Amino acid sequence: xxxxxxxxxxxxxxxAADPPLDQLVxxxxxxxxxxxxxxxxxHYDMIHRVxxxxxxxxxxxxDVAQEVCVKLATAISGxxxxxxxxxxxxxxxxxTVRDRQRSAVRRxxxxxxxxxLAETEDAAGQEEALAAQELWQAVRQLPxxxxxxxxxxxxxxxxxxxxxxxxGIKEATVSWHVHEARKALRRLI
Amino acid sequence: MSxxxxxxxLNRLKAPMPSKAARAAAxxxxxxxxxxxxxxxxTTSTQGFALGNRLKAIFDLERIFKMDIRVPITAAAAGLxxxxxxxxxxxxxGLVPPADINLPFSTTExxxxxxxxxxxxxxxxxxxxxxxxxxxxxxxxxxxxPVPEPVMEAEMAEEQFxxxxxxxxxxxxxxxxxxxxxxxxxxxxxxxxxxxxxxxxAAFAPLxxxxxxxxxxxxxxxxxxxxxxxxxxxxxxxxxxxxxVDTASYAYVRxxxxxxxxxxxxxVRVEEMINYFxxxxxxxxxxxxxxxxxxxxxxxPWNANTRLMHIGISGYTPPQLADQPANLVxxxxxxxxxxxxxxLPLLKRSFALLLDQLRPEDTVSIVTYAGSAGxxxxxxxxxxRRTILDAITTLQPGGSTAGAAGIETxxxxxxxxxxxxGVNRVILATDxxxxxxxxxxxxxxxxxxxxxxxxxxxxxxGFGQGNLNDALMQALAQNGNGNAYYxxxxxEARKVLAEDVAGTLVTIAKDVKIQVEFNPATVSSYRQIGYxxxxxxxxxxxxxxxxAGDIGSGHTVTALYExxxxxxxxxxxxxxxxxxxxxxxxxxxxxEYAYIKLRYKLPDGDVSRLVEQPVTVGSVFDxxxxxxxxxxxxxxxxxxxxxxxxxxAVDGISYADIAALAEGALGVDAHGYxxxxxxxxxxxxxxxxxxxCAHSGVDVDCR
Numbered sequence: 063x064x065x066x067x068x069x070x071x072x073x074x075x076x077x078a079a080d081p082p083l084d085q086l087v088x089x090x091x092x093x094x095x096x097x098x099x100x101x102x103x104x105h106y107d108m109i110h111r112v113x114x115x116x117x118x119x120x121x122x123x124x125d126v127a128q129e130v131c132v133k134l135a136t137a138i139s140g141x142x143x144x145x146x147x148x149x150x151x152x153x154x155x156x157x158t159v160r161d162r163q164r165s166a167v168r169r170x171x172x173x174x175x176x177x178x179l180a181e182t183e184d185a186a187g188q189e190e191a192l193a194a195q196e197l198w199q200a201v202r203q204l205p206x207x208x209x210x211x212x213x214x215x216x217x218x219x220x221x222x223x224x225x226x227x228x229x230g231i232k233e234a235t236v237s238w239h240v241h242e243a244r245k246a247l248r249r250l251i
Numbered sequence: 252m253s254x255x256x257x258x259x260x261l262n263r264l265k266a267p268m269p270s271k272a273a274r275a276a277a278x279x280x281x282x283x284x285x286x287x288x289x290x291x292x293x294t295t296s297t298q299g300f301a302l303g304n305r306l307k308a309i310f311d312l313e314r315i316f317k318m319d320i321r322v323p324i325t326a327a328a329a330g331l332x333x334x335x336x337x338x339x340x341x342x343x344x345g346l347v348p349p350a351d352i353n354l355p356f357s358t359t360e361x362x363x364x365x366x367x368x369x370x371x372x373x374x375x376x377x378x379x380x381x382x383x384x385x386x387x388x389x390x391x392x393x394x395x396x397p398v399p400e401p402v403m404e405a406e407m408a409e410e411q412f413x414x415x416x417x418x419x420x421x422x423x424x425x426x427x428x429x430x431x432x433x434x435x436x437x438x439x440x441x442x443x444x445x446x447x448x449x450x451x452x453a454a455f456a457p458l459x460x461x462x463x464x465x466x467x468x469x470x471x472x473x474x475x476x477x478x479x480x481x482x483x484x485x486x487x488x489x490x491x492x493x494x495x496v497d498t499a500s501y502a503y504v505r506x507x508x509x510x511x512x513x514x515x516x517x518x519v520r521v522e523e524m525i526n527y528f529x530x531x532x533x534x535x536x537x538x539x540x541x542x543x544x545x546x547x548x549x550x551x552p553w554n555a556n557t558r559l560m561h562i563g564i565s566g567y568t569p570p571q572l573a574d575q576p577a578n579l580v581x582x583x584x585x586x587x588x589x590x591x592x593x594x595l596p597l598l599k600r601s602f603a604l605l606l607d608q609l610r611p612e613d614t615v616s617i618v619t620y621a622g623s624a625g626x627x628x629x630x631x632x633x634x635x636r637r638t639i640l641d642a643i644t645t646l647q648p649g650g651s652t653a654g655a656a657g658i659e660t661x662x663x664x665x666x667x668x669x670x671x672x673g674v675n676r677v678i679l680a681t682d683x684x685x686x687x688x689x690x691x692x693x694x695x696x697x698x699x700x701x702x703x704x705x706x707x708x709x710x711x712x713g714f715g716q717g718n719l720n721d722a723l724m725q726a727l728a729q730n731g732n733g734n735a736y737y738x739x740x741x742x743e744a745r746k747v748l749a750e751d752v753a754g755t756l757v758t759i760a761k762d763v764k765i766q767v768e769f770n771p772a773t774v775s776s777y778r779q780i781g782y783x784x785x786x787x788x789x790x791x792x793x794x795x796x797x798x799a800g801d802i803g804s805g806h807t808v809t810a811l812y813e814x815x816x817x818x819x820x821x822x823x824x825x826x827x828x829x830x831x832x833x834x835x836x837x838x839x840x841x842x843e844y845a846y847i848k849l850r851y852k853l854p855d856g857d858v859s860r861l862v863e864q865p866v867t868v869g870s871v872f873d874x875x876x877x878x879x880x881x882x883x884x885x886x887x888x889x890x891x892x893x894x895x896x897x898x899x900a901v902d903g904i905s906y907a908d909i910a911a912l913a914e915g916a917l918g919v920d921a922h923g924y925x926x927x928x929x930x931x932x933x934x935x936x937x938x939x940x941x942x943x944c945a946h947s948g949v950d951v952d953c954r
Contacts, residue, residue, distance in 0.1 A: 093289050095282070102281045106274050114266035123266070124273035131277040135284035197260055216261035247257070 087147050090138050098138060102131050108148070109155055115217050116159040116209075118202060130158050145227050152214070152228040160206050200250040204243050211239035270587045473517035474722035476783040478898050481815075483776045484769045489789040492782045493799035494564070494763040494808045495520075497728070498747075499713060499721065499737035501527035504895060505927075506716065506739045508934040514895060518721065521781030521892030522810070528888065528924055530807045530881040532565035541567040541760065542849055544864045547882045549872040551813050552912055553890055553904035559875075560777075560812040560866060561882045562767070562847060566759045568804040575757050576673035577613040578630070582661040584681035586621035589648040593739060594682050594714040601744035602643045608749050609633045616664045617642055620657025621681075630668040658689060658698070665707045674757060675707045676733060682715040685723055692723060699731040708732040708758075712747065714739075725784070732761060732801050746922070757804040760851035762859065764799045765810065766792040768846045773868075777814035778900070780889045792850060795859050802851070809885050813900070814844070843867050880918040884925060887913035891932055894939075906936035 083104075089097035109130050114123035133154055141150060201212050207229075214225040215236070226233040482490070500523035507514035535543040545563040552559070589595040609615070611634035617627040628642035661677045669675055689695040699709050709731025711724045716739075728735035736747045764787060769777055791797040802808065845866040850859040872878045875886070890909045893901040910932040917925045
């Protein structure tokens with residue numbers, strides 16, 4: 063417990079360059095419970111945010127986030143540190159979303175999605191939000207790889223290199239997926 | 252418009268903040284998985300871990316707060332997370348049967364366990380829509396837990412992170428269904444606070460106690476307590492207690508029953524159920540004797556060998572007190588979890604009801620904490636209704652900012668606007684998040700006590716379920732000389748805000764204690780019904796420094812005793828061979844059953860005053876049916892409450908009998924509360940399986 067507290071006093075930042083994060087990951091990896099707890103606490107918002115952007119549904123995002131947290135618990139010991147921790151987390155989130163969406167049951171949750179968005183925007187931004195939302199709905203209908211690439215680069219504002227790391231593909235492949243996505247979107251919108 | 256511009260719009264997508272509950276549940280699930288993974292590494296048995304953890308998981312408030320208190324304010328966002336996390340760490344386990352996972356309340360009655368397949372739950376549970384939705388989606392989705400397919404297909408091969416992907420994917424398979432689902436169940440079960448049953452009691456305990464069905468985590472926390480026991484008058488002629496006009500327990504019980512489950516037994520405080528109802532006891536005529544005590548003795552509906560002694564107290568409201576100005580500061584929890592329709596939105600909707608009850612010159616202020624912090628409304632006169640309603644409308648749950656100094660801000664506002672001649676009160680509205688700025692419960696209590704001594708009281712309005720901290724709610728309100736309410740519906744909000752808060756606002760007497768002295772010549776033993784948490788020591792009665800409950804204008808207080816008249820036996824306690832009945836200080840021994848003393852202080856007084864009255868044989872009714880409506884109705888409520896607590900004392904009465912008793916005692920019932928009680932008895936009957944005769948082999952009478 064003391065260690066949890068200790069950690070929380072350190073300003074939490076999900077930045078891979080932050081030495082305490084490395085330390086935390088290392089300790090969590092070796093089975094330190096408090097370190098893992100702090101790690102999840104630090105990353106939960108990010109996990110949830112990504113899950114939400116990918117699913118567009120609050121409940122689903124929470125479920126995905128929880129599943130990811132559970133996965134991290136067992137996966138952490140196998141984390142080899144070759145990629146940044148956050149990239150690794152991104153990847154787990156995206157894979158989790160993909161797994162879950164293979165199940166057709168999820169489809170019905172989509173209808174709820176746009177209601178939620180409208181509420182969070184102020185009146186002035188509504189118009190724009192609506193447009194963005196239409197686009198976003200379209201993006202979500204893209205094949206998973208194209209969607210992942212597009213959302214990472216445009217919604218999460220990652221560079222092509224970062225997206226490549228997260229998705230575990232080459233940079234050129236990312237660009238190609240984005241290119242394909244553009245073509246597909248042109249047809250959809 | 253080019254595609255590039257179009258895609259750029261995607262960065263405008265702003266994900267909403269996750270709910271605290273989801274976050275906490277995810278944390279818990281993660282930690283469990285982590286522990287399980289660690290246990291797997293070190294030992295071969297993971298089962299032992301789960302069991303051991305559960306056994307140790309005696310929930311301890313202090314631990315949570317101790318943990319919390321070490322979190323610096325700068326990391327308050329993390330602190331917000333830690334509290335629910337700590338609750339969960341102690342609670343959620345893989346032992347929870349998935350079929351029951353959506354039930355918000357514990358069920359221990361074996362008769363229902365049989366029925367408790369999904370279909371039965373579906374039909375009987377009027378669960379909130381979100382729960383139902385969650386159930387539809389999640390159970391269907393997560394239960395099969397499909398083995399993940401290889402991801403990234405061909406690209407994986409050419410990738411330097413193939414091992415990374417494998418490590419991330421492999422663990423997906425064992426992702427436990429219950430952990431995902433357990434997000435819906437927050438925090439700690441009543442089982443971990445479960446009542447201590449002594450050996451003897453356990454032997455006689457009804458089925459409910461004997462069956463080892465684990466109680467399920469329900470999230471709401473209740474202080475555990477045992478029923479009052481039968482006491483021999485020769486040993487202990489005095490029974491002393493503090494009045495209690497809280498009604499939170501009744502509302503909670505109602506919600507449980509309406510959901511289709513029996514409430515956790517520690518959620519049932521019989522005296523609060525009894526005192527939920529309005530009784531028409533004759534009001535005192537003048538300020539000279541500001542309390543009227545109405546008594547009645549009649550045969551106990553559930554035991555032919557005993558009598559029930561009913562004590563009804565009604566207070567006098569001096570005209571000048573009725574005109575007291577009110578200075579109310581609402582301290583409102585705006586954490587994300589308050590977003591549910593039955594929480595903040597309900598408070599918003601019902602706020603106007605309260606304003607209707609206040610006078611134009613009364614003032615209302617609003618301070619928020621947890622979600623967004625700060626003063627939302629400076630003290631504003633009720634005449635400026637628009638401003639107040641606008642302010643309450645703007646409240647939005649959510650956000651991650653911790654409201655560190657919420658409670659201090661609220662009290663500061665109350666103090667700044669202090670009205671020496673009026674009621675100065677902070678009203679805390681929450682669903683269980685007491686992260687008001689002072690995290691240690693003891694510090695919080697003494698802070699509230701201090702402020703109480705400065706003339707500012709505290710009431711607590713509890714909302715929603717799943718996270719409700721009933722024990723702390725009660726403790727705070729008691730320390731703050733205020734009341735604790737549980738608001739589960741608009742109907743209840745109306746009762747509490749419009750009818751009760753207006754009444755409670757004007758305290759007509761404080762530190763009201765009652766002492767009943769039984770006459771050994773006429774009574775051999777007695778048992779007080781309810782008031783377990785309000786019991787005082789005999790010597791506290793005359794000690795003015797001992798705090799007790801307050802009575803507001805328009806309130807009545809009802810207490811019941813079940814006693815065994817001298818010469819009769821209920822078979823529980825043999826008559827003493829040696830002690831002779833000592834004569835009591837009464838003019839005509841033998842003609843009194845008991846002597847009632849009531850002590851109270853005037854709202855601004857420090858010295859208590861005494862009101863006394865004997866219970867004479869003159870107030871005896873030979874048959875239950877001859878007692879008044881109020882008396883019979885109170886007896887019916889007491890019977891239901893005790894049954895729900897699993898008390899063997901009421902084995903002699905069935906739910907059907909209780910319903911009949913109450914039905915004959917409805918009286919005027921202007922608000923329909925008593926009729927509603929009838930419905931609850933019906934629900935309890937169905938849920939308990941009475942009439943189904945499922946209690947085979949046990950001494951429960953199946954009618």
